[in-house]
Amino acid sequence: MALHPSLLLLLLIFDRISAARHVSVQTGGSITFPCSYDLNHINHVKYWCQSLGWDVCSYVVRTDHPKSSGKTSISDDINKRIFTVIMTDLVSRDSNTYRCVVEINGGTDFMIQRFYLSVTPGTPELYVEQQEVSGVEGGSVTVCCYYSNSGDMKWCRMGGDCVSGFSGTLNGTSVTLTRTSDANNRTVFTVTMSGLKMENTDWYWCRVGELEMPVHITVSQQTATQRTSKMTSTTQDPTPQQPSASPTAEPVQTDNTSQGAEGNMEEVHQRSIDVKVLLISLGMLVVVTAGILVTWNMWRRHKDNKAKDQTTNNSVSPNPGSHHDVMYSTVMPDQFRTEEKGNIWLQASRLLDNIFAVTHKAS
Numbered sequence: 001m002a003l004h005p006s007l008l009l010l011l012l013i014f015d016r017i018s019a020a021r022h023v024s025v026q027t028g029g030s031i032t033f034p035c036s037y038d039l040n041h042i043n044h045v046k047y048w049c050q051s052l053g054w055d056v057c058s059y060v061v062r063t064d065h066p067k068s069s070g071k072t073s074i075s076d077d078i079n080k081r082i083f084t085v086i087m088t089d090l091v092s093r094d095s096n097t098y099r100c101v102v103e104i105n106g107g108t109d110f111m112i113q114r115f116y117l118s119v120t121p122g123t124p125e126l127y128v129e130q131q132e133v134s135g136v137e138g139g140s141v142t143v144c145c146y147y148s149n150s151g152d153m154k155w156c157r158m159g160g161d162c163v164s165g166f167s168g169t170l171n172g173t174s175v176t177l178t179r180t181s182d183a184n185n186r187t188v189f190t191v192t193m194s195g196l197k198m199e200n201t202d203w204y205w206c207r208v209g210e211l212e213m214p215v216h217i218t219v220s221q222q223t224a225t226q227r228t229s230k231m232t233s234t235t236q237d238p239t240p241q242q243p244s245a246s247p248t249a250e251p252v253q254t255d256n257t258s259q260g261a262e263g264n265m266e267e268v269h270q271r272s273i274d275v276k277v278l279l280i281s282l283g284m285l286v287v288v289t290a291g292i293l294v295t296w297n298m299w300r301r302h303k304d305n306k307a308k309d310q311t312t313n314n315s316v317s318p319n320p321g322s323h324h325d326v327m328y329s330t331v332m333p334d335q336f337r338t339e340e341k342g343n344i345w346l347q348a349s350r351l352l353d354n355i356f357a358v359t360h361k362a363s
Helices: 005-017 224-236 256-315 334-362
Strands: 020-026 031-036 046-051 057-062 072-077 082-087 096-102 110-120 126-128 132-136 140-147 153-157 162-164 167-170 173-181 187-194 202-208 211-220
Touching (some): 020 031, 020 126, 031 110, 031 211, 046 072, 057 072, 057 096, 082 096, 126 211, 132 140, 140 211, 153 173, 162 167, 162 173, 187 202
Parallel strands (some): 020 110, 132 211
Antiparallel strands (some): 031 082, 096 110, 126 140, 140 187, 153 202, 173 187, 202 211
């Protein structure tokens, strides 16, 4: 029995609206649609078809053949159990309802998801500049969703939970949502995921009202360069917890095997320098002391000679015939002068002995 045209029209409208994800793309643009499936369907053929009615769907691409047709291509990742469809160079006639389907041999094919694609010549009501965003483990990623429609903002993981409001968590990862305006007066719904984990790699949906846009987040491990850069940044960050700035900080553990030997060599070298400096100073002191002794000795000798000459002159009378004007003077014998000189050199010798004793202790 044929369906009444009005009933067929209602079914077509219902097919476009019910359980379909609404996606808007600008003319000439492209989009990627993700479709996840169960473990039981890994070895099944998947296909992308254009809906022509309630139970009629025209093949566009299949995972067996053809994998690409015109502007559309399909690929299947059996490890992640997700097949993706890419549509490029979109035009207005591409606006339609599409389906992700798993082929069931000998049975009814299983529809995974239905999408309603709207291709508009102007700016789409909801769009992102990039559908592929990358981050590193432990880092963060930011996704900007531009929109002009109204409705609640949500960030959802495909097949999982959603975060609405201003903040929340998805699989242990912090998520914050903010609403701002950019320099071009575009309203921006900004999503920031912090503390990324490897298991955060997946497809997500940026949702405002009834419109949605799929975004893929890829989390990779940090490279050696990134880890080194992070450690350097942490080391250079001046905080009061650094040992050099904290009097109660615990001593830093170091490798004492090599540093101990180098420290001993530096200590020996420093002691050698100190001894040399001391020897030079003492040598100069000896020279100065010897100079002073020699000068003093010459001065004493000059004084003695002068006294001797004066005594000789006084002992000769100006009148040889008269004995009343004779003057007498006591002259110091040479042996007393020798003893006095001996005392001076004895003191100098003792001074030198003390100097060499101090030098020996210092070395």
